[in-house]
Amino acid sequence: MAERGSMRELSNSVCIVGVDESDEIGNIPHKSQLALHLEAITNAVRDAGLKISDVDGIFTAGQHSPAMLGEALGITPRYVDGTSVGGCSFMILVEHAVAALHHHLCDVAVISHGESGRSGVGVTRGRDTSISGQYEIPYGFGAAPTYFSLITTRHMHEYGTTLEQWAQVAVSTRAWAGLNPKAMYRDPLTIAEVINARPICYPFTVLNICLVTDAGGAVVLTRADRAKDCAKKPVYVRGTGEGTEHVSVTQMQGLPLSAATRISGQRALAMAGVTHSEFDHIILYDAFTSGPPIMLESLGFAKPGEGVHFFAEGRSTPGGSLPINTNGGGLSYTHSGMYGVFPILEAVRQQRGECGARQVPNAHLSLVNGMGGMLSAAGTLVLSHEK
Numbered sequence: 001m002a003e004r005g006s007m008r009e010l011s012n013s014v015c016i017v018g019v020d021e022s023d024e025i026g027n028i029p030h031k032s033q034l035a036l037h038l039e040a041i042t043n044a045v046r047d048a049g050l051k052i053s054d055v056d057g058i059f060t061a062g063q064h065s066p067a068m069l070g071e072a073l074g075i076t077p078r079y080v081d082g083t084s085v086g087g088c089s090f091m092i093l094v095e096h097a098v099a100a101l102h103h104h105l106c107d108v109a110v111i112s113h114g115e116s117g118r119s120g121v122g123v124t125r126g127r128d129t130s131i132s133g134q135y136e137i138p139y140g141f142g143a144a145p146t147y148f149s150l151i152t153t154r155h156m157h158e159y160g161t162t163l164e165q166w167a168q169v170a171v172s173t174r175a176w177a178g179l180n181p182k183a184m185y186r187d188p189l190t191i192a193e194v195i196n197a198r199p200i201c202y203p204f205t206v207l208n209i210c211l212v213t214d215a216g217g218a219v220v221l222t223r224a225d226r227a228k229d230c231a232k233k234p235v236y237v238r239g240t241g242e243g244t245e246h247v248s249v250t251q252m253q254g255l256p257l258s259a260a261t262r263i264s265g266q267r268a269l270a271m272a273g274v275t276h277s278e279f280d281h282i283i284l285y286d287a288f289t290s291g292p293p294i295m296l297e298s299l300g301f302a303k304p305g306e307g308v309h310f311f312a313e314g315r316s317t318p319g320g321s322l323p324i325n326t327n328g329g330g331l332s333y334t335h336s337g338m339y340g341v342f343p344i345l346e347a348v349r350q351q352r353g354e355c356g357a358r359q360v361p362n363a364h365l366s367l368v369n370g371m372g373g374m375l376s377a378a379g380t381l382v383l384s385h386e387k
Contacts, residue, residue, distance in 0.1 A: 007270070010098055010271070013224055014097070014098040014237050016344070016348050017049075019345040020345070021216060022215060025216075035216075037218075048220045055109075055110050057100055059112070060081075061084035061113070079105045086340075087370060088370035089377075090113055092377070094111065095242055110220055112217075115336035117214060145200050148288045151290065154255040158304070165293075168311045169292055173329045174189040178328075179326075180328045214336060238382040240271060241267030241381075256294060257297055261294075261371065261380070262300070265300065267380070274382060278365050281363045281367070282323070283327070284325060285340065287335065294307060
């Protein structure tokens with residue numbers, strides 16, 4: 001109870017005032033990971049109507065430390081955070097930035113991502129000495145598709161979900177990508193095309209799995225009292241939540257739902273003081289087509305086994321009652337490896353009314369949720385242009 005009370009005090013105290021990608025996203029072999037970071041930060045700070053010299057808090061995850069970004073930007077930050085628990089780290093870093101800003105440990109925070117996931121420019125690879133690196137990967141169990149295939153086939157066993165239902169998630173997401181000029185793939189998909197595409201690891205074909213791209217993205221935050229002086233409509237951080245459960249899929253308490261997602265969602269909704277029925281826009285991490293339905297179930301939007309119905313019944317698609325992954329997602333828009341910053345960008349743009357043909361009418365409350373690793377960690381955000 002004390003935790004909920006203290007977090008409620010932070011609700012609406014901080015706003016997102018700037019978001020943007022790197023100058024290019026997709027296949028960018030001529031730019032390093034650091035360049036993608038710096039472009040995204042520069043663009044997002046400009047979007048906020050601020051200057052790089054205004055930034056005094058740097059938050060990032062991945063190979064480049066916040067200290068390196070500070071040096072490259074030519075600033076000396078007052079506060080840094082390099083929490084890295086997988087792709088959802090950037091969602092979790094929003095919570096950390098809210099706390100730092102609320103307590104005046106910094107005044108303008110940047111959360112930055114840059115990854116040369118497709119081209120590998122500036123990527124440093126070393127020996128994996130983790131538990132999975134020692135005891136799973138050498139024996140063929142370790143690449144993300146093998147991990148998530150275990151989660152997905154268990155879901156199929158428990159609840160009777162089918163290949164056609166997973167394929168519908170890709171079809172729905174591609175329909176949104178067709179409305180996003182920045183999406184890598186925009187041509188319509190059919191269920192048959194997804195099922196008959198090149199097989200990767202059962203039950204996945206290549207069209208059940210996210211893109212591999214190069215991209216950068218950044219988010220700028222400041223306290224609500226300062227946000228009114230920025231260039232764009234501020235988007236309030238109404239709720240945040242984070243959770244962790246395990247590292248290896250073999251150590252999950254129970255397949256296929258995510259305890260980390262459940263924990264993070266409960267915390268975010270409690271902080272925001274909202275219920276599931278109040279959301280009119282959802283962005284979910286879709287490294288695999290089974291991810292969004294499992295997250296909907298873990299978050300409590302659907303009963304176990306029923307998350308696929310949002311996609312099969314058209315509720316999530318353009319014109320549906322609860323639009324999901326309106327940017328085209330990691331399946332069709334971009335996915336550089338750690339995808340978690342990009343759902344935040346889309347939610348902010350929807351709350352500002354900047355999304356053109358894919359704009360959700362009268363969007364007032366967005367939920368952003370993502371996983372880190374194979375459902376190992378999770379971050380959830382509640383964002384709105386209204387207090």
